Amino acid sequence: MRLFMASAALLVSMIGIAHAADTQPRHWQQGLSRIDLVHQDLGAADREVIQARVDFEPGVTSPRHAHPGVEVAYVISGTFEYQLEGRAPVTLKAGDSLFIPEGVAHVAKNVGQDKGSELATYIVKKGEPVLILKP
Template sequence: MTEETITAQAVSIDRAVAALPGPFQQSLLAQVNDTVVKVARLEGEFPWHHHDEDELFLCWDGTFRIELEGRTPVILDAGDIYVVPRGIRHRPVADTPAHVVLVERPETKQYGN
């Protein structure tokens, strides 16, 4: 790692969350090896979709559920982590605003494959 690639400052997740423009908008926080770390605001129902790779959800604040096709929904509260396995159709649903930290590959499409 060269000096140019070292971040000069820490990234505030709270400030990144506060700057999000609206529901389901994402903001890139960092790149780590072959993954990226993003934050997003969840509010309402996201469309059903799937990915060809696993997707990690960390509930930053609030509460939301991840509905999984043919499976029991997973409810996440602040501090909870859940990994949606690749290929599983899913959608996050938040009855009230919540924020999530996502860890995924840079090429992962928000609306799935």
């Protein structure tokens, strides 16, 4: 039984690693890239979690976009200004977090002198693009 449980745990771990998905950088635009770290079904209400590291060169701004679910942005390094639709801009530094509600259009800009990185955690609807560009 212990061998079975250990084998099952190993299999679940391997499935989680396989779902950790795409570790190749995706370049949205010059100076902005995303590496998906985790992509996992939550097993509830058609939701999944995606976690990604997003890297910004100095002065780079993301395109205006929204998500089909919530995002929690955690600044790993650098200084960012986040502008959420209908709210005043907020500046975050390494160690700061921001909750972005479902469907709220926003942009992020690296306002620091060096490359900046954020850890973005999305809890979104399955089968929909994680990012929806907004005019």
